[in-house]
Amino acid sequence: MVGTSDTEMLALEAPPTTSRRRRKRSLVWEHFTIETISDGCTKACCKQCKQTFAYSTGKKIAGTSHLKRHITVGSCSKLRQEKKQLALLTASKTGLNSTEPPKRRYRWRSTLNFDQDRSRADLARMIIMQEYPLHMVEHSAFKAFIQGLQPEFKMPDHAAIESEILGIYQKEKQNLMQLFSTNPGRVCLSIALYTTTQTLGYVCVTGHFVDNDWKLHSRVLNFSMVSSAHSENALSEVIGLSLSDWNMKSKLFTITLDNNCSSHDIYSANLRDHLSNKDMLMLKGQLFVVRCYAHILNVVAQDVIASIHGIVYNIRESLKYIKASLANEERFSEIVQQLEIPCTRTLTLDVQTHWDTTYLMLVAALEFRHAFAYLETCDPHYNESPSPDDWKKLEIVCTYLKLLYDSANVVVGTADPTANIYFQEAWKIQLDLSHATVSEDSLVSSIAKEMHEKFDKYWKDCSLVLAIAVVMDPRFKMKFVEFAFSKIYGDADGVKYTKMVDDGIHGLYDEYAAQPVQLTQVYTEQQMDTDNGVANIDTSHMITTDATVDAMPTPSDAIIESNGEVPADAATATTGGNEPAGSTLAAGDGLMDFDIYISEISVNQQTKSELDQYLEESLVPRIPAFDILNWWRLNSLKYPVLSKMAQDVLAIPMLTVPASSIFSIGSGSRMIDEYRSSLQPDIVEALFCSRDWLQYVPMSEAPSTAVLKLEL
Incomplete structure (x- = not known):
């Protein structure tokens, strides 16, 4: 602006001053008033007891915390007296002599919306897990009980609850198939026989395996009705259908039977068709049929x-x-x-x-x-x-x-x-x-x-x-x-x-070593030598990823120039494989023939397998708390091939019954009650399998949307 001095400019840019104070919003001012004592000095005065408190001196304001304490902790004599009178009045109305003020009461009010579908699924799970009869949904007393709890719930009939159970069975089956698909090892089967009062037979097929975390799993796969569980082709037919149903024909390792089942039943034509390729059975089938240890003790x-x-x-x-x-x-x-x-x-x-x-x-x-x-x-x-x-x-x-x-x-x-x-x-x-x-x-x-x-x-x-x-x-x-x-x-x-x-x-x-071993990179260190462009790759912590062991780089493969040429100082490590990798031949020391001799020994000498190394090492101390699966988990990097073999061998079930039933398996066949045997075979299978699967599924809880209400 032309003709305006600097002082005038500052005056124009400065914000206008105001003496208007911000409105007081604190609740304490319902109990206090502000009184001016002198210029720039004010005090807060209690309306009840007339006691004064410092509030402001010049530009310094004391705040309101000390004022709140005065009216809340009982310092104000007038307020304290009023509270006592109110307590006496309340006691006289209720017939009590208490002088304490009424306590605050809290009440939960649920705002959770009712979910019909979820409730019906929970009912089906309860029937499965507790083995209740399906027609309990038609019992008048049960209906009345549920109506008292939740009038909005529409009780499903017998057919609807069957459909719900089949839905749960299909859902959990898909989840289990996903678990099997992520497990690279083999699966062992155990066969249990069930009978009914109608002389019908059921064959229960259970799969056993150790997963990637070295945890042992046992899951019922099929529960199939057969005309006679001990007929010549009954077992092989059920096993064959189970292998096809779960897509594990190439992953079968062993089958465990009780001593009443003959090996001829397992090796019959029906199962042989499913296992037509002899390579599917490890060790030419010598380990294929295993007998139940509990059954022989019982017999x-x-x-x-x-x-x-x-x-x-x-x-x-x-x-x-x-x-x-x-x-x-x-x-x-x-x-x-x-x-x-x-x-x-x-x-x-x-x-x-x-x-x-x-x-x-x-x-x-x-x-x-x-x-x-x-x-x-x-x-x-x-x-x-x-x-x-x-x-x-x-x-x-x-x-x-x-x-x-x-x-x-x-x-x-x-x-x-x-x-x-x-x-x-x-x-x-x-x-x-x-x-x-x-x-x-x-x-x-x-x-x-x-x-x-x-x-x-x-x-x-x-x-x-x-x-x-x-x-x-x-x-x-x-x-x-x-x-x-x-x-x-x-x-x-x-x-x-x-x-x-x-x-x-x-x-x-040897059969495990001949198979392509999938590599999983656990830890890899790569250091680039920026001075000479050499990449030093540490493969000592490598176990299977998506390549075979044969495709893993040798030490000489790892020593390369960034342009793909062998560096001069590493030439002695890659001279046609005649010298040991990584060795440096000292020129002029007269020991060239000795170096060639050592390299020939290294080439001709057979390296020990993982199995031989494992067998030659000293035994691990026998301690009560020894966990064999955890030991193999910790040593899987050291023995990548042998650990896969151990994973399958240790999963072989030596029992066809739970360990808790080892004293009471009778003749090897268990009875199904008359109610279960009267149901359709597909419902019986859904009930039996789902009950086994659901025990590994954590019970989900509905999200809580309840709010806390305060009553004075």
């Missing part, structure tokens, strides 16, 4: 108990007599005290379908044998005591039943038992029974022969797969196989059987 135990059924009957009747009246119990207790029998066990009747309870009953009865004999002499109504010869025979039977009982408890006590634990258990039974068969005591040898006859067949069928599994245990390896076979067969024959295992495990490893 041997039931047979030996049946051989002394008369003695078992007498003991059962003796216990019934003693427990029939309080007088009998007191008389028996007096005899026990008189004879000074140590009471380390309790006399209880057995559950005849659980052989472990029969064994415990017999062992307890042995401790009280003298009390039973004495009771028979003084009580004319009791005559069921076993004879001295019976007690002797019972003692021998219990000695060998203990072998089965202890072995079964090892399996039951192991969380997620892998295949490596069974060799040691089966070997101990085989060793003790084989030695007992040649005992000089005719009674011992006769009992042992009956037990050994059946168990020896299991040992001959499964010792190879059991031994290979224990070799995958770094605490035992081949050392334990050598030791175990020498104890059973003697030194000469032990070497022969050990060689069979050694040949088998090396043959199996």
Whole structure:
């Protein structure tokens, strides 16, 4: 602006000043007024008690915090008196003498919208998981209960709930197929048989595998109805359809059966068509059929108990007599005290379908044998005591039943038992029974022969797969196989059987080593030498990605110029492969012939395989908390091929039943109740499979949209 001084310019640009103050919004000003004391100095005065507080001095304002404290913590005498009067008034109306002010009450008010579809799916899951009858949705009492909880819920009928269950089955099946597709290893199957009162049969096919995180999985794949579960082609047909249904024909490793199923059923024409390519079976099928360990324990135990059924009957009747009246119990207790029998066990009747309870009953009865004999002499109504010869025979039977009982408890006590634990258990039974068969005591040898006859067949069928599994245990390896076979067969024959295992495990490893190994890059370091343009690639931490092991670069491949030419200082490392990679031949030292000699040895010398390196290393200490799957997970970089083999071998199921059912599997077939067997086969399969799958799915909870309401 022309003719305007600098002072005038500053005056024009400066913002206009105002004396208007911002409106006070704090609630404290409902209780206080501002009073001017002098120029630029004000105080806040309480309307109730007239007490004053500093507020402002010049441009400095004290704030309102001290004013809030005055009216909230009870400093104001007037407000405090009013609160007491209000409390007394409230107490007089409610009949209370409390002088405390009324407490604030909080109430939840849910604003969650009702979801009919979700509620119906939750109902279907409940029926599946709890095995409720489907027609419960038509029960009038259940309908009334649900209406009381949620009047908006429309109860589905029987057909609608069936459709809902089938939908859940299909959804969970797709999720499981996705899990199988991401698992590069093989799958082992186990076969369980079910029967119904209508003489129909069902075959349950369960898949077992170890995933990429080295976690053991077991999932029911199919639950199919067959006219006769033990017919010639029934098992192979169901297995073949299951392999096609789940797209795992090329991933099958082993099949575990109970001892009632014959190998001929598995190798029949129907299954052979599905496995027409011989390369689909590892080790030419030598490990293909595995027998159920729980079933052989059950069969041997039931047979030996049946051989002394008369003695078992007498003991059962003796216990019934003693427990029939309080007088009998007191008389028996007096005899026990008189004879000074140590009471380390309790006399209880057995559950005849659980052989472990029969064994415990017999062992307890042995401790009280003298009390039973004495009771028979003084009580004319009791005559069921076993004879001295019976007690002797019972003692021998219990000695060998203990072998089965202890072995079964090892399996039951192991969380997620892998295949490596069974060799040691089966070997101990085989060793003790084989030695007992040649005992000089005719009674011992006769009992042992009956037990050994059946168990020896299991040992001959499964010792190879059991031994290979224990070799995958770094605490035992081949050392334990050598030791175990020498104890059973003697030194000469032990070497022969050990060689069979050694040949088998090396043959199996060769098949795994011949397969393309997928590489997964765990850690890779690349350093570029900017001075000479050489890339140093560290492949020591590489395991499978999308190339084969043969395609991995050698050290000489990694030493290249950025333009693809070999650098001069690395020429000695890539001279046709005659010199060892990375060596530098010192010119003029007169040792050129020595360097050539060393390189020829390196070329001609065979490198040891991962399996041989593993077997030659020292054993891992045997500690109770040892986790074999975690050990292989940590060593999978060191043994990329062998770890894949261990992953499949350790997943082999040695049981066709849950470990908790090892004492009560009966004849190998389980019963389906009449209600389930009356349903359509596809519904039975959906219910059975979905119940198994849903136990691994976390129960989802509806998002909470409830709000907290405050009542004064």
